[in-house]
Amino acid sequence: MSANIINFLIFPGGVFAVLFALILVSLERILVARLQGRIGPVFYQNIIDIVKLFNKETLIPKDAKDFVFKFAPLFGFSGMLVLIYFLPIPGVYSGVKGDYDLIILIYFLALPAISYIIGGGASSSPYAAISVSRELKLMLAYESAFIIIAITIALYVGDGKGVFSLKKIVDYQLQHGAFLFDWKMWPAFVAFLIVLLAALEKPPFEIAHHNDADIMDGYLIEYSGAPLALFEITSALKLLVLSIVFQIFFWPSTLSGDLFINFLWFILKTIILLGFIGITHATFASYRADQGFKFLLKVPLVLAIISLILVLLSIKGLI
Amino acid sequence: MSIITRSPFLFRINTGSCNGCDVELATTAMIPRYDVERLGCRYTGSPKHADILLVTGPITARSKSYLVEVLDELPNPFVVVAVGTCPTSCGIFRDSYAIEGPLDKYVQVDVNVPGCPPRPQAIIDGVAKALEIWKQKIRNQK
Ligand code: SF4
Numbered sequence: 001m002s003a004n005i006i007n008f009l010i011f012p013g014g015v016f017a018v019l020f021a022l023i024l025v026s027l028e029r030i031l032v033a034r035l036q037g038r039i040g041p042v043f044y045q046n047i048i049d050i051v052k053l054f055n056k057e058t059l060i061p062k063d064a065k066d067f068v069f070k071f072a073p074l075f076g077f078s079g080m081l082v083l084i085y086f087l088p089i090p091g092v093y094s095g096v097k098g099d100y101d102l103i104i105l106i107y108f109l110a111l112p113a114i115s116y117i118i119g120g121g122a123s124s125s126p127y128a129a130i131s132v133s134r135e136l137k138l139m140l141a142y143e144s145a146f147i148i149i150a151i152t153i154a155l156y157v158g159d160g161k162g163v164f165s166l167k168k169i170v171d172y173q174l175q176h177g178a179f180l181f182d183w184k185m186w187p188a189f190v191a192f193l194i195v196l197l198a199a200l201e202k203p204p205f206e207i208a209h210h211n212d213a214d215i216m217d218g219y220l221i222e223y224s225g226a227p228l229a230l231f232e233i234t235s236a237l238k239l240l241v242l243s244i245v246f247q248i249f250f251w252p253s254t255l256s257g258d259l260f261i262n263f264l265w266f267i268l269k270t271i272i273l274l275g276f277i278g279i280t281h282a283t284f285a286s287y288r289a290d291q292g293f294k295f296l297l298k299v300p301l302v303l304a305i306i307s308l309i310l311v312l313l314s315i316k317g318l319i
Numbered sequence: 320m321s322i323i324t325r326s327p328f329l330f331r332i333n334t335g336s337c338n339g340c341d342v343e344l345a346t347t348a349m350i351p352r353y354d355v356e357r358l359g360c361r362y363t364g365s366p367k368h369a370d371i372l373l374v375t376g377p378i379t380a381r382s383k384s385y386l387v388e389v390l391d392e393l394p395n396p397f398v399v400v401a402v403g404t405c406p407t408s409c410g411i412f413r414d415s416y417a418i419e420g421p422l423d424k425y426v427q428v429d430v431n432v433p434g435c436p437p438r439p440q441a442i443i444d445g446v447a448k449a450l451e452i453w454k455q456k457i458r459n460q461k
Binding site: 029033036037038039040041042045048049051052055056057058059209210211212215216217218220221222223224225228 | 322323325326328350352354356357359361362363364365367368370392394395
């Protein structure tokens with residue numbers, strides 16, 4: 001097998017990514033449980049869930065668009081698999097070197113949300129319809145802030161000319177220090193954390209699904225069996241992808257030249273980010289839908305624009 | 320095969336209960352001390368995800384059609400747990416004109432958790448018993 005196929009199917013994509021992402025989700029559940037004084041599930045709980053779901057009966061509603069309903073989960077799932085193969089992991093894996101992968105990243109990151117929208121729309125449930133419209137608005141709200149953050153970083157790295165290569169962004173920070181410790185990028189960093197929570201739909205942005213008191217399970221309501229399992233894997237992979245993106249954008253530092261130590265460091269950084277997500281999950285309640293959108297349209301966007309202005313000023317040499 | 324019985328998804332439906340059982344079920348069984356997530360359980364928002372159905376309440380005329388619909392939507396194999404005296408025997412509402420229970424008119428009840436309302440420990444015990452029955456059902460299905 002060539003190295004590319006191994007990278008796609010075993011490490012860091014494919015098998016490793018799916019198992020690692022599922023364990024991450026379980027770890028987050030354990031953390032939330034411990035913060036609430038409970039014991040929580042075992043660390044491989046979500047893997048068992050997936051195995052069980054693949055063994056369950058798959059129900060298809062009478063009014064659903066059969067084909068779209070069944071194959072919608074594949075959009076997001078394959079998109080995330082490709083993205084993990086694509087992204088560099090600082091110090092561990094060099095990714096696919098392209099000059100415009102930042103733009104491809106922005107496109108592919110929207111795929112899970114699009115597959116939720118297609119799947120929920122095809123399932124002919126009123127709850128799914130409401131949740132799809134919320135998902136769509138949520139996506140528009142956080143995507144704009146994410147794009148501005150990405151442009152800020154591209155301009156900063158290229159010193160005025162946009163550099164859209166993730167490899168170059170990582171290399172720049174390895175030489176000049178991580179953006180996490182650069183005060184000009186702090187507003188963008190906070191904006192990124194908010195966007196992260198919104199993209200993963202963790203509280204306080206648990207608006208479109210898993211919102212049992214409001215719209216039941218949202219777009220997932222009609223799903224069961226294997227398609228549901230694929231959706232669960234997709235959202236777990238999205239967590240992994242976003243934590244890799246976080247490390248590329250803000251904290252790509254490596255400890256040494258050794259691959260294995262860097263790999264452990266990568267896992268540690270991922271778990272630190274996971275700790276943040278778990279703490280917000282256990283601390284905050286969810287926004288009401290309209291409050292959530294208003295917050296997302298104002299705060300992260302403004303923070304990202306502040307960073308953009310600071311970066312532009314520093315490029316001009318004014319600060 | 321036995322490993323998958325450690326991942327039950329729970330769905331609860333209130334068929335006109337006085338909320339006593341609901342409070343015990345929804346909040347008490349998940350808050351500190353009484354933790355059903357330890358058994359791998361998770362509350363889901365849709366009957367189509369569920370493995371264990373928890374029913375509270377005496378099944379009023381108004382809620383009957385919803386109960387029947389939910390029972391239709393459960394994917395096989397599933398287990399039904401009656402929480403409280405109400406779904407078992409209609410409890411204190413027994414002679415009311417608006418009651419169409421008890422639950423075993425509509426579906427075979429696998430576990431009864433008696434009490435008005437039952438203690439959280441009893442509910443968790445009921446869920447643990449339901450897991451055993453679920454395991455049996457999976458075996459029989461194969
Ligand atoms: S069993 Fe008792 S506490 Fe439970 S719903 Fe019935 S009346 Fe209420």
